[in-house]
Amino acid sequence: MTATNPIIGRCVAVSLVAFSLFAATPLLAEESAANPLSKVQQRLADGELTKIVCFGDSITGVYYHSGSKRAWCDMLGIALKIAYPNADLQMINAGRSGHTTVNALARIDRDVIAKQPQLVIVSFGMNDVARVPLEDYQRNMREIIRRCQDGGAKVIVCTPNAVSETEARPEAKLAQYVDAARSIAAGFKLPLVDLFDQWRRIRTEDPLGWSLLMSDEIHPNMTGHLRFAELIGSTISGRPIAFVETPAPLGTLQVTSDRLARKETIKLIAAPPYDTIVPEELKRLYPEAKFDLVVWPAKEQTIAAAAQWAKQIRGLKPHLVIPPLPPQAFAASQDEFIREYQWVLNYSLPQSGGAWDVVPILPLESPNETARQKKYLGLASRIIAGKDLLFIGRSPGETRSANEIVGDWFAGQKQIP
Structure with a gap:
């Protein structure tokens, strides 16, 4: 596997719930009309070079929240590589701190389209809620998706995760942007990973566990990033994927x-x-x-x-x-x-x-x-x-x-x- 940030560490077990990925491979072509990611799944299974761009803000990028060396993009690469042993993956992290959909459109050609990815995972909204009107966010998200599709990439939309209540990001307002992302994904018939819903469920059912998923009021830590990777990886593969153990940290000393x-x-x-x-x-x-x-x-x-x-x-x-x-x-x-x-x-x-x-x-x-x-x-x-x-x-x-x-x-x- 080739990657922008090389994956180094011990062997990591990933649980594939349901049936074998390879047992399902012959069915992918038949299911392609109903499954928008069938071609991506086929490339992964066949070992064709597959470029995946993770396009977002600081929750996508590599910052201190998750240890400053890697983030959910890297963990997703680990999960997919073990799920598809023949995969030739290039994971490209295009997350930038503080960025909104306005910033995303300004850099999409350089950071996404020029990479010629087969799949783009789009995750914006956490900063838009503080600085970009809802109507502009909706218009920008649609344009981001169209640009990625015009470049030949499949697209997955992720909602922002739920957060602790803050003045800049009241949850009721954030929920409006989440609803917009859901509606846009449905309108384009795209796969949706609803991180907001998942995070709210965890917070309700296990408040202590939720607090240990978060690095601060809005940013998940590496424990949270592993959960992101599981949810997104399950969406890409079409069947549940779960880490059995945490990948060993990189270059501790x-x-x-x-x-x-x-x-x-x-x-x-x-x-x-x-x-x-x-x-x-x-x-x-x-x-x-x-x-x-x-x-x-x-x-x-x-x-x-x-x-x-x-x-x-x-x-x-x-x-x-x-x-x-x-x-x-x-x-x-x-x-x-x-x-x-x-x-x-x-x-x-x-x-x-x-x-x-x-x-x-x-x-x-x-x-x-x-x-x-x-x-x-x-x-x-x-x-x-x-x-x-x-x-x-x-x-x-x-x-x-x-x-x-x-x-x-x-x-x-x-x-x-």
Whole structure:
């Protein structure tokens, strides 16, 4: 598979519910009149080069919300490749932060038509609701679809996901744009992936689970992006697809390992005691390692104060960030803990592109946690997974020292030369 952003990682199991894709392949030509994606399915099954453009805003693009290295476009590529083992896929992410359908039309020739895709997945509306009148949004969406079809591509329409109520995006107003997207898809007889409906159902049935799908009020995290990929992949293939396990994060220590290999100084941001432990353990592995240390004063911080402190990290341009979980974090309410720890990690991550490494460390000082601490540590691990990150933590029954746990973790990372 060729891709704009290469997919690297361990083998990922994807469940194909119902019957085999290949058992259905001979029927695709017969079903083509009723199935607008039959030709795409046939190309995937036959191993013909298939270009898929994911065209949208920051919820489509690769930003810190999902870990800054990949997004649902990449996960969809993984799911389709495993669903169609012969597929020759090129996944092209054309998501841009802040963009509306107005911006989309201004760049559609360069970012979509010029790529000559076989399929375009269109997902706009989250920013239109704040800046573009509904009538203009409807007209622009129709024009986007026509332009893609004129270029020879099949089109899938995705509604924006449901959000937390904000002044800029009241849900009642967002629902009007969602209804417009549904109506436009129906008018063109296009497949629709109704993310808004799915997200509202999850929020109603499992409020905690919904909060752990989101990175902030409007952006899903990687856990949410995996769900997007499942829903869109199921629409493309015509049968349910579900991830059994999360794909392994990409290049967890790539920046650090490259600098260690070149014997360059590592600018490290860490809180005590890891401002000492991390350099000590890396120097055991690389005696010539050098560090420019910025101490994160987490011991005195609430979880909200830690999130505020983290706002400065991008301006510091580090190479390795070790986000802490402050001792006082366990005193926060569950809602506050989830919200603010999301922001601790959001601000620890680069805006996009993996410009530095981020390795959260959960408290290692004591092997004996209270029931509340165990609950919050479980929530923290799920939040970290939503940022597409690995972390260092104490396993149940683990009695080794913090130094030993950290040292063994770094030694076990294959990315370090």
